[in-house]
Amino acid sequence: MPASRRDDLLETAIELFTARGYRATGIDAILAKAGVAKMTLYNNFESKEALILAALKRGDERTRQRFAEEIAKAGDSARDKLLAVFGRLESWFSEPAFNGCMFQKAAADYPDAQDPIHAMAAEHKRLLRAFLEGLAREAGALDPAELAAQLQLLIDGAISQAQICGGSEAAVEARRAAGILIATAVPRADSS
Numbered sequence: 001m002p003a004s005r006r007d008d009l010l011e012t013a014i015e016l017f018t019a020r021g022y023r024a025t026g027i028d029a030i031l032a033k034a035g036v037a038k039m040t041l042y043n044n045f046e047s048k049e050a051l052i053l054a055a056l057k058r059g060d061e062r063t064r065q066r067f068a069e070e071i072a073k074a075g076d077s078a079r080d081k082l083l084a085v086f087g088r089l090e091s092w093f094s095e096p097a098f099n100g101c102m103f104q105k106a107a108a109d110y111p112d113a114q115d116p117i118h119a120m121a122a123e124h125k126r127l128l129r130a131f132l133e134g135l136a137r138e139a140g141a142l143d144p145a146e147l148a149a150q151l152q153l154l155i156d157g158a159i160s161q162a163q164i165c166g167g168s169e170a171a172v173e174a175r176r177a178a179g180i181l182i183a184t185a186v187p188r189a190d191s192s
Contacts, residue, residue: 006044009034014055018099022052022109022117052106052117059102060124064131066092071135078139082151082182085132086175089158093168100163104156128152139186147185154178 012034016025027048031038045051067088074084092098103121110117133148141147154174161170 005036005040009036009041009044010051010054010058013051014059014102015097017052017055018097018102018105021105027051049117053120056102056106056117056120056124060120060127063124064127067128067131078135079182079186082132082135082139083175083178085135085151085155086158086171086178089155089162089174090168090171093158093162093171098162101156101159104159125152125156128155136185139182141182141185142187143185147181150181150185151178154181 009030013025013030016030016033020029027038027041030051031041041051045054067085070088070091071081071084074080074087103124106121107118110121112118113122129148129152132151133144136144136147136151154177158170158174162168
């Protein structure tokens with residue numbers, strides 16, 4: 001299958017998995033929406049699990065790229081970069097296709113920590129925390145790991161709130177709370 005057909009199939013799977021969940025989305029629904037035959041699917045993905053793992057990998061790359069793009073717009077201040085993450089959430093929550101976090105859904109549908117799907121969802125969260133920790137370290141946080149963990153809790157909580165209640169207010173409130181955490185965790189250079 002040409003790369004574009006494979007990509008179409010993968011994007012269709014991501015859309016349906018995110019909207020309906022992984023276990024609730026059957027292969028036949030993906031094939032029908034993508035307009036491809038079952039043979040075409042299995043020529044590119046050996047199983048539904050392989051398709052899910054490819055979808056999660058693509059989602060991870062896309063999520064981290066979008067955070068990086070938002071942070072690049074924030075300028076040179078490490079504090080502003082940390083807060084820019086929440087600006088990205090606000091944009092994401094406002095998208096018509098927002099259906100929550102594909103990684104939270106994957107972990108919920110595959111709760112066994114040893115399952116490769118659950119493990120990939122957990123790895124995404126680990127990479128996000130490492131990313132936040134790097135920004136916290138750059139900002140001069142007294143305990144970058146602790147600040148990253150707290151910010152990640154705000155992010156995941158805001159995603160859940162936005163999925164359940166709709167709207168982008170959760171991102172605004174999470175950004176406000178993040179500002180307080182950052183102010184507490186990062187000493188001001190002029191405070192000596």
